[in-house]
Amino acid sequence: MLNSKENIDEFLRSISEEILGLYNITEVEAETDSAFYVQKQVPEPLFIYEIIIEPYDYKHDDAKEYKSNGAAFFPYHYTPEFEIFSKYLVTAQIFSSLNVNKLVRPELNMNCLVYALKQAKIDDKIIDLYRVHCISRYQKIKLIDEVSKSCNIRIQVKREETVRKCHANTIMKSIGSISKDTIEINLFLYRDTNMKGDHYFLDIDLPITPFYLKNREELNKYALENNLSIDNMFDKQSKKGNNYYTKPGAKDTIKLSELILYIRDHNGFKSYSLSDVLHLPSDLSDYVSNNLESLEYLDYEVKDIKLESKNKKFKQKILSTYYYAVFEASTQGIHQAYCVSYSKRNSNQICNKYGNKCVEEFLNELNDNSVIYFHNLKYDSCFLAEYGINKCIKKDGKTMKMNLIYNKKKLTFKDSYSMISTALNQFPKMFGLRNLQKELYPYNYYTQEHIQNNIGTISEAGEYEIQKWTEAEYKLFNENIDKIESCKIDENHFNMMLSCKFYCNQDVRILKEVHTQFRIDNLSSLNIDVDKFISISALANNYFTTHVYSKIKDLKQYSGKIREYIQGTVYGGRCMTRVNKKWHVRDELYDYDACSLYPSAIHRLKLATGKPILIPKDLLNSTILNHIMLEQQLEPTNERYISAFIVDIEITKINKELHFPIITKKTKKGNLNVNECCNMRVDNIMLEDLIKFQQIEYNITRGYMWIGLNQMYLVKRLRKYII
Numbered sequence: 001m002l003n004s005k006e007n008i009d010e011f012l013r014s015i016s017e018e019i020l021g022l023y024n025i026t027e028v029e030a031e032t033d034s035a036f037y038v039q040k041q042v043p044e045p046l047f048i049y050e051i052i053i054e055p056y057d058y059k060h061d062d063a064k065e066y067k068s069n070g071a072a073f074f075p076y077h078y079t080p081e082f083e084i085f086s087k088y089l090v091t092a093q094i095f096s097s098l099n100v101n102k103l104v105r106p107e108l109n110m111n112c113l114v115y116a117l118k119q120a121k122i123d124d125k126i127i128d129l130y131r132v133h134c135i136s137r138y139q140k141i142k143l144i145d146e147v148s149k150s151c152n153i154r155i156q157v158k159r160e161e162t163v164r165k166c167h168a169n170t171i172m173k174s175i176g177s178i179s180k181d182t183i184e185i186n187l188f189l190y191r192d193t194n195m196k197g198d199h200y201f202l203d204i205d206l207p208i209t210p211f212y213l214k215n216r217e218e219l220n221k222y223a224l225e226n227n228l229s230i231d232n233m234f235d236k237q238s239k240k241g242n243n244y245y246t247k248p249g250a251k252d253t254i255k256l257s258e259l260i261l262y263i264r265d266h267n268g269f270k271s272y273s274l275s276d277v278l279h280l281p282s283d284l285s286d287y288v289s290n291n292l293e294s295l296e297y298l299d300y301e302v303k304d305i306k307l308e309s310k311n312k313k314f315k316q317k318i319l320s321t322y323y324y325a326v327f328e329a330s331t332q333g334i335h336q337a338y339c340v341s342y343s344k345r346n347s348n349q350i351c352n353k354y355g356n357k358c359v360e361e362f363l364n365e366l367n368d369n370s371v372i373y374f375h376n377l378k379y380d381s382c383f384l385a386e387y388g389i390n391k392c393i394k395k396d397g398k399t400m401k402m403n404l405i406y407n408k409k410k411l412t413f414k415d416s417y418s419m420i421s422t423a424l425n426q427f428p429k430m431f432g433l434r435n436l437q438k439e440l441y442p443y444n445y446y447t448q449e450h451i452q453n454n455i456g457t458i459s460e461a462g463e464y465e466i467q468k469w470t471e472a473e474y475k476l477f478n479e480n481i482d483k484i485e486s487c488k489i490d491e492n493h494f495n496m497m498l499s500c501k502f503y504c505n506q507d508v509r510i511l512k513e514v515h516t517q518f519r520i521d522n523l524s525s526l527n528i529d530v531d532k533f534i535s536i537s538a539l540a541n542n543y544f545t546t547h548v549y550s551k552i553k554d555l556k557q558y559s560g561k562i563r564e565y566i567q568g569t570v571y572g573g574r575c576m577t578r579v580n581k582k583w584h585v586r587d588e589l590y591d592y593d594a595c596s597l598y599p600s601a602i603h604r605l606k607l608a609t610g611k612p613i614l615i616p617k618d619l620l621n622s623t624i625l626n627h628i629m630l631e632q633q634l635e636p637t638n639e640r641y642i643s644a645f646i647v648d649i650e651i652t653k654i655n656k657e658l659h660f661p662i663i664t665k666k667t668k669k670g671n672l673n674v675n676e677c678c679n680m681r682v683d684n685i686m687l688e689d690l691i692k693f694q695q696i697e698y699n700i701t702r703g704y705m706w707i708g709l710n711q712m713y714l715v716k717r718l719r720k721y722i723i
Contacts (some may be wrong), residue, residue, distance in 0.1 A: 072112065072138040073280070074190070074199040076269035084230050085259060088208075091119050092190075092201035092256055098276050108280065112200045113139045119202040120185050126151050129298055132561040139200070141175060147560075148176025150298040152183065158203060159189040160261060188257040201260075205253040208234045213254060213262055219244060295614055295702060301560040302611050305549045320412075321345075321367040322531070324512040327359075327380050328504050330451065331444050337383040338451050339497075341504035342372070343512055350505045354497050355451075359383050368409040371531070375424050375511050377402065377415035384413065393534060400534045416515050418535040424507060427514045436510070440469075440477050441503045446496065455489065456496040544714070552711050554609040562612060565704065568681040569646055571664045571671055578659045580673070603715050604631060605685070608644040610708025615645065620700040628684050634710045643710050645684050647703030651677045655695035662693060 077096050078089060086096065090107075093115045098104060107115065113134055117127050133147045141157075148155055154176040176182070188203040212219055212234050219233040222244065237247035246252075263269060325342035329335040340362045343350040353361040363384075366372065374380040378399040381389075391403040400418045404411045420427075428436050442456075444464035450456060458478060462469025469477070481488045487498040519530045526543060533539040549555055558566060577583055615624070627642045636643065651663065657675040664671050665678045675694075682690065690696045 072198060073108075074112065075192070076271055078263060079268050079270055082263050082268045085263070088206050088256060088259060091204060092260060093199070094201075094260070098272060098280060104280060111137050111139055113144060116187055116200050116202045117185070119204075122153070122183070122185075125294055125296070126153070128293055129561065132564055133559070141173070145175040146300055147298070150300040152177045152179060152181070154178065154182045154184045156184065156186045157189050157200075158186070158257065159191060160257075188255070188260075190257070190260060201256065203255050203257050206256055206259060207252070208254050208259065209237050209250070209252050210254055210258075211237045211250070213258065215239075295561065295565065295704065297561045297612075301562050302556050302558060305545065305552075305555055305557050307546060307550050318369050321370045323366065323370060323372040324416075324508055324515065325362070325372050325374055325380075326504050326507040326511065327374075327383055328443075328446070328500055329383065330446055330448055332447050335382065336448070338446065338448075339500045339504050341501065341508045343508050345512070345516065350508055352501045352504065354501065359387075363387060363404075363406050363409075363411070366406075366409065366411055369412075370409070371412045371414060373414050373416045373511065373515060375416045377413055377417070381413065414534060416511060419530055419533070419539070420514065420518060421536070424510060427510050431514050431517060433510060433513060436506060439503060439506070440473060440480060441499075442469075442477075446500065450496060454496050456494045456499070458492050458494055461494075544717075548714050548717050552607060552609065552713050554708055555607060555711065556609070556611060558612075562704070565681075566646060569683050569686070571666075574671065574673060576660065576673060599718050602718060606634070606643075606710035606712060607714055608706040608708060609711055610643075610706055612704035612706055615647065615700075615703045615705050619705075620647075620702070622698075622700075624700070624705075625684070625688065629710060634712065636707060636709070641707050642684075643706045643708055645703055645705035646681065647687070648679065648681050648701045649687065650679050650699045650701060651690075651696050652699060653677065653697035655697070656693070658694060662689060663696070 074092070074094055076094070077098070078085070078094060080096075082089075083096065089095070093107060093112055095105060095107075098108065100106075110118070110131065111134055114127060114131050117130060129151060130147055133143060144155065154174060157173045157175065186203045187200050190199040190201065192198060219236060220230050222228075223230045223233050233244065235246055235252060236244040237250040237252065238245050322345040323342050324345070325340060327337045328339040329337045336356070337359050338356065339352065339354045340358045341350055341352050342362065342365075351365065353359075353365075378394075378397070381399050381402050384402070384404060387404055387406050389402060390405050391401075392399065393401040398415060398418055400415050402413045404413070422430060425439060427433065442461040442465065444466075445456065445461045458481065459474070461477060462473060481494045481499065484498055484502045487495050487502070489495060515530075522528045522530050522539075528539060528543060530539060533542065549557075619627070624642065624645065624647075627640055628645070629636060629640045629643050633640060654663070654675055654677065661673045661675045663674055663676070663678065664680065665674050665676070680686075680690075687698075690698075
């Protein structure tokens with residue numbers, strides 16, 4: 001497990017250059033659909049083939065490339081030559097190493113923006129709000145702008161200008177609040193095109209003269225020859241004879257940004273090792289969620305749910321060509337695609353490419369702005385990666401969407417499994433497809449040697465499978481071969497290419513028919529085009545936002561601190577035996593599957609409306625349950641006016657232990673269901689269950705409550721489709 005710097009170093013030493021490589025897919029599309037998935041997760045590397053490192057001349061870059069205004073981690077350490085400036089560089093979150101006593105520096109437990117705010121002595125409560133919203137190393141300037149407006153802070157961002165005048169620091173952007181009493185902060189955006197290590201830091205004045213910086217080596221030499229401390233030369237402004245003097249009225253300070261650019265231009269920064277960077281956490285959400293010191297929140301964190309405005313600036317619609325495709329690949333060693341079948345949506349023709357160059361030939365045939373559906377894109381994308389991934393959306397082990405730019409063509413690959421999460425071989429039964437040959441394909445028989453020979457031996461085809469074929473399976477395979485035109489060479493040999501193309505074509509036909517019918521059904525019943533979404537979850541979220549959430553008065557959506565706090569009540573499902581022990585059961589087991597749990601829960605819970613309110617101290621006890629609204633109560637009364645609450649509790653005593661306890665203890669290794677006292681974050685229903693089933697005694701420390709109406713609108717919409 002790569003859980004320490006030493007393990008990572010050992011891993012890097014053990015692999016060859018031919019194997020190692022990295023596709024960095026940190027950019028995710030800025031669209032509503034993708035944002036639904038990537039709220040906290042940092043996309044992982046997709047494939048490893050090779051690393052190519054080349055020197056980059058940032059001064060002579062003529063490429064017209066869009067450069068983001070966001071910033072992240074500074075990927076360099078300074079060399080011993082510039083150690084004298086360490087007390088200034090620490091202000092910019094720049095160090096001689098990432099580690100102190102073999103641990104990551106505590107200064108790196110925050111991103112560069114939050115670190116800069118701390119250097120500016122901003123109030124800790126405001127910094128806490130920034131930390132909750134800015135939970136990753138990389139910070140988008142749009143998000144910074146929105147949070148800064150809520151915090152009444154204006155940030156002047158400067159950056160290096162490399163086009164009009166070398167090293168001229170010009171104001172790039174003013175973001176945040178525009179009120180007169182705002183707090184103003186000056187940041188510098190260090191841009192590093194080579195490593196993509198753009199970095200924010202507080203651009204303070206340093207007690208170093210421009211004269212010293214210009215003549216640093218000469219003044220340092222003078223100091224050493226005369227037994228002087230080098231920092232005694234920082235204030236020198238002129239030279240007369242062999243001596244150096246201060247000069248009244250001359251400039252006596254430089255900006256921190258000037259020092260950093262000077263060090264860079266004099267090769268004073270060296271890249272951190274790959275193992276150092278890999279060991280540095282990029283997602284700071286766990287640290288943030290464990291450090292919610294205050295539950296006070298910004299207005300920005302609670303918003304009304306509104307549909308996107310249709311009055312946006314008109315964009316010309318790009319017409320896409322839709323395809324369905326399937327790869328077949330050898331399974332020995334590194335999998336290599338040897339066949340691809342594909343078909344346009346509105347065409348009856350199914351095309352094939354066969355052989356070692358099938359992927360490239362397939363890409364050459366696709367039109368510009370094509371959208372191609374694969375079923376389980378995570379696997380199929382392995383054969384496309386070497387042609388250059390532009391953008392990628394991944395979640396829960398699935399590759400949902402991937403963009404390639406190939407020969408100046410924009411190609412989009414989407415995963416149909418994210419929309420219809422059923423194995424392809426189950427589609428015919430699920431959707432009632434007919435006239436299909438029962439599939440029996442010798443996947444492991446298709447080695448590179450057999451593929452090149454192209455003559456397969458029928459009696460050996462099933463010997464390479466994990467479970468060798470039975471006589472009945474060989475008989476079925478023989479019958480299938482007979483039905484494929486010109487496939488059978490003689491009684492014991494078959495044409496491997498024709499057999500492969502037949503099954504590959506059949507899979508494409510199944511995928512195409514099912515997905516097309518699924519799209520038609522959604523258009524007719526829900527007026528939703530599945531082509532506009534990358535998963536069934538995104539589709540459902542859009543449907544309920546359009547037809548339910550946006551129609552409920554005072555229903556809110558949450559972000560930042562409130563969202564983090566609410567997320568703490570989510571424990572997920574569990575799989576356990578009685579008291580978590582191993583059991584040898586010889587009796588017959590019955591599988592009871594409770595259906596429609598989500599709809600039934602929604603039917604009972606309703607939707608709480610209004611802004612969350614900090615629970616006052618006089619209600620931080622068991623009396624709060626006396627004011628919770630009854631299950632079928634929709635409007636508050638004088639006695640029962642709380643529609644829902646979420647609280648942190650400290651369980652002090654358990655009067656009833658269970659073989660399947662409902663007390664959940666969160667640990668770094670996962671959730672544990674225990675009969676022991678611990679701290680939990682629970683909603684009102686979970687608290688009632690803990691009292692009822694485990695008879696707990698507890699203290700409430702803090703929480704939110706809602707006192708708005710309980711809404712039935714979602715229940716009514718569910719009844720339309722379920723009951």
